[in-house]
Amino acid sequence: MVMNPVIEVTGQTATGRWYIFEPVTFADGKKAGWLAGYYHDDFVKVNGEWKYKHLRFRQYLSTPFSEPWLKTKFGPE
Known part of the structure; x- marks a missing residue:
């Protein structure tokens, strides 16, 4: 899942930032992960x-x- 981007444009250049959270399969041992x-x-x-x-x-x-x-x-008990 790629979250909402933040894109800043300045003339002919721009920067972008995207957060990602995904389920994966690790190659080593073929284990499921995050x-x-x-x-x-x-x-x-x-x-x-x-x-x-x-x-x-x-x-x-x-x-x-x-x-x-x-x-x-996390946080207070």
């Missing part, structure tokens, strides 16, 4: 068409489906 992160991209307009200039992905969560990614409860 992955979360975000894309942070740069774009440039060439001959009237938007093109990727730089695509980056930052992963901040990767965990097996069968295990909680956090065993400690």
